[in-house]
Amino acid sequence: MGVDRRKFLKIAGISAALGLGGSVGWQLLRPGQLDAAEEPWNTPYQWVTRDHGALKEVPNPRALKGKRWGMAVDMKKFTPATAKAAVEACNYYHNVPSIPTKQDIKWIWLAPYKNVFPEVENPMAGDYTDMDYITMCNHCDQPPCVRVCPTKATFRRDDGIVLMDFHRCIGCRFCMAACPYGSRSFNFQDPRPFIKKQYDGFPTRAKGVVEKCNFCAERLAVGKLPYCAEASGGAMIFGDVDNAGSALRKALRGRYSIRRKPNLGTNPQVYYLV
Amino acid sequence: MKLYNGPIIIVGLVIFLAIFLLPFYISGGKTAAVPKPELPKKSVATECVMPTEYMRTSHMQLLNVWRDMVVRDGDRIFINEKGKHFNMSLTNTCLSCHDSKAKFCDSCHDYLAVAPVCWECHLVPKEKK
Amino acid sequence: MLEKALSGSKLYWGWLVCLLILMAAGFASYLVQYNEGLVITGMSRDVSWGFYIAQFTFLVGVAASAVMLVLPYYLHHYKDFGRITILGEFLAISAVLMCILFIFVDLGKPTRILNVMLYPTPNSILFWDMIVLNGYLIINLVAGWVTLESERKQVAPPGWIKPVIYLSIPWAVSIHTVTAFLYAGLPGRGFWLTAILAPRFLASAFAAGPAVLILLGYLVKKLTNFDPGKAAFETLAKIVTYAIILHIFFFFLEVFTVFYSNIPGHMDHMKYLYFGYHGYNALVPWMWAALICGFAAIVLLVNPRTRQNTTILPIACVLVFICTWIDKGMGMIAGGFIPNPLHEITEYAPTALELLVTFGVYATGAFVLTILYKVALGVKEEEAAL
Incomplete structure (x- = not known):
């Protein structure tokens, strides 16, 4: 009889686990009540998945289109005031918190030349190596962060912007x-x-995800330039690197520009005009 | 048939039953009131992006599609079956008509004991009085 | 066979209860971390991986080192490892389990862990690490359990288990290679950007793993009637000897390339670890302690008289453990992050809660190991009584 009892307990256990966890329990307790909520796939709209064909989404017709967005930072036009304005505009409009510890969040910030360009130190150059440089995501052409992400939570868009999907990030760092x-x-x-003044037009982030500069993808989508470029008084020039006629290309043409760690093969898209 | 370890099994079963039946005891056999989410005033909006019946059952799937479209594909305009255009945004589109999260979203979510994580990041605009 | 774990001495049960208490403390600490976020750790924007990932890296090595028993025993029919191989396989199981737990407690959004499988991304080394670690866990579980069960039934193991065991050999190498690739392929981190990282990892693993096994073997011998055999200990000690020498040798290869090339991006991490950098030197005593322990172990192990001495060998094994644990744990992870890509220095030290979570994971590993060893030794005892 031992075997029979064991078998019985097995079946009872499995059905209990399934029944109580699933719909059976609900049906017993509240017959009919949850039918609608329970089976959305029974509705005529069962095709609502990401690769459906029936719903339509399109970009905003006013959206700025580019093949490879980039930024030039004109160090000659930069003043401490415009730099501060650019940083503060970004922080406010993206709800970037200010945390007074080593666990801080930064999207765009100022750092001395020797930190932004380590191993390219040139103590004789004087003028341009004495300045603070604006520092942000370089939206690399060959981004190592995208290469290593195990969930495609960070990805490179066709227009060159390296974005974060905060809904998908598992926080592996x-x-x-x-x-x-x-x-x-x-x-x-x-x-x-830690957000001093909250801006309602942009979400905050949740604990446990990684974040960074998004090249104001939400602004480009409605036909506007990034906040920092707008606030910098012309010192930050945003544009399409692949478009020879763009303002960015014009700025790069006449001036000497440097990029951060070009030897790593990441092909950064933030250029510093010195 | 002999029941081995009888006392232990019976005590275990009693404890299991007690835990299992506890919710019924606490609710005293009554059921909670079915929620009645408050729809926006007719002056604010008469129609949602999709039919009510669909939204009631599948708004979460729709929001997931919206999320992926906006974040990953950069498409921000949604065109519904009637050809109307909407900006795909939880805070700026949904909540601009459903201007009370407490009276609309939360009433059902609380009843069903679901806690959507949307609000960890997406802000709820201050309710207009 | 699992019922063998249900009867034991007072010492056995007392030990399990102690571990359960530690596990509970670790779990409670993890709950704090789960609610508050990783803010409770000593990690920072600059040192974004810390103690958890360090333990993970070290334990992958311990897990991989089971191959040092499986390979001689199954491939070369080295009979002296007949009694101890199962202990190595079970050590690997518990080590891999701890690895997976350490990755889990390190995640910022642990509830989303299945995203790794929902959105498989073959270009991410972490994706492959997930595959090889889980694969290794299953392979060892199946191989260990099936061979033990056949041993108990006094029958030859089923034929299909042979290929599984053979598969475990390259697979063991793969888990540590893939773990090294996590670090060795990152363009901006000069400390890790070295082709010798995987061999270095394997060398320290094949030193640390067998050293742990020797210590566990002595413990088992002392607490039970089971003796893995003198020859097994001696061969294991030889493996530890060669491996720790290789480990130190590889370290000097690294030192040569880094300092002779004189490239700051590669040198500065080493300078920070061994001499301090711009006044920051929290890890300096640790790194030198590791190096000194390594050298002392080599002296004790190379000399056959001290190596074969049953009191000195465990001491040498402890020295090997300390050397590799510091080098691969604290040094390898924190060292790679200091200085940061902007050449700024943020130091790292784990917090008390972080350590409690770590102890909790180790206690879980020890718990599983105890149960598995209890089963294995129970079967061996039964066999001896026949």
Whole structure:
């Protein structure tokens, strides 16, 4: 009889586990009540998945289109005031918190030449190596962060912008180890208490995800330039690197420009005009 | 048939039953009131992006599609069956008509004990009085 | 066979209870971390991986080192490893389990862990690490369990288990190679950007793993009637000897390339670790302790008289453990992040809660190991009684 009892317990256990966890329990308790909520796939709209054919989404017709977005930072036009304005505009409109510890979040910030361009030090050059440089995600052509991400939570769009999908990031921080520019930050805690003034037009982030500069993808989508470029008083020139007629290409043509760690093969798309 | 370890099994079963039946005891046999989410005033909006019946059952799937379209594909305009255009945004589109999260979203979510993580990041605009 | 774990001495149960208490403390600490976020750790924007990933890296090595028993025993029919191989396989199981747990507790959004499988990304080394670690866990579980069960039933193991065991040999190498690739392929981190990282990892693994196994073997011998055999200990000790020498040798290869080339991006990490950098030197005593332990171990192990001495060998094994644990744990991970890509220095030290979570994971590993060893030794005892 031992075997029979064991078999019985097995069946009872399995059905209990399935029944109580699933719909059977609900049906017993509240017959009919949850039918609608339970089976959305029974509705005529069962095709609502990402690769459906029936719903239509299109880009905003006013959206700016580019083949490879880039930024030039004109160090001659930069003043401490315009730099500050650019940083503050970004921080406010993206709800970037200010955390007074080593677990801070940064999208765009100022750092001395020797930190932004380590190993390219030139103590004799004087003028341009004495300045603070604006530092942000380089939106690399060959981004190492995208290469290492195990969930495609960070990805490179066709227009060259390296974006974060905060809905998908698992917070493994592999991208932070991979980024050769220290451009990524991790939300070690809930950032909301550290946002001084909240901007309702853009979401905050949750604890446990990595974030960084998004080249104002949300602005380009409605036909506007990035906040920092707008606030910099012409010192930051945003444009399409692949378009020979763009303002960016014009700025790059006449001036000597440097990029951060070009020897790593990442092909950064932020150019510094010196 | 002999029941081995009888006392232990019976005590275990009693404990299991007690835990299992606890919710019924606590609710006292009554059921919670079925929620009635408050729809926007007719002056604000008369129609949602999709039919009500669909939204009731599948708004979460629709929001997931919107999310992927906006974040990953950069498409921000949604065209519904009637050809109307909408900006795909939880805060700026959905909540601009459904201007009370508490009276609309939360009433059902609380009843069903679901806690969508949307609000960890997406802000709820201050309710207009 | 699992019922063998249900009867034991007071010492056995007391030990399990101790581990359960530690596990509970670790779990409670993890709950704090789960609610507050990784803010409770000592990690920072600059040192974004810390103690958890360090332990993970070290334990992958311990897991991989089971191959040092499986290979001689199954491929070369080295009979002296007949009694101890199962202990190595079970050590690997518990080590891989801890590896997976350490990755899990390091995640910022642990509830989304299945995204790694929902959106498979073959260009990410972490994706492959997930595959090889889980694969290795299953292979060892199946191989260990099936051979033990056949041993208990006094029958030859089923034929299909042979290929599984053979597969475990390259697979063991793969887990540590892939783990090294996590670091060795990142363009901006000069400390890790070296082709010798995987061999270096394997060398320190084949030193640390068998050293742990020797210590466990002595413990088992002391606490039970089971003796893995003098020859097994001696061969294992030889493996540890060669491996720790290779480990130190590889370290000097690294030192040569880094300092002779004189490239700052590669040198500065080494300078920070061994001499301090711009006044920051938290890890310097640790790194020198590791190096000194390594050398002391080599002296004790190379000399056959001290190596074969049953009191000195465990001491040498402890020295090997300390050397590789510091080098691969603290040094390898924190060292890669300091200085950061902007050449700024943020130091790292784990917090108390971080350590508690770590102990909790180790206790879980020890718990699983105890159960598995209890089963294995129970079967061996039964066999001896026949």
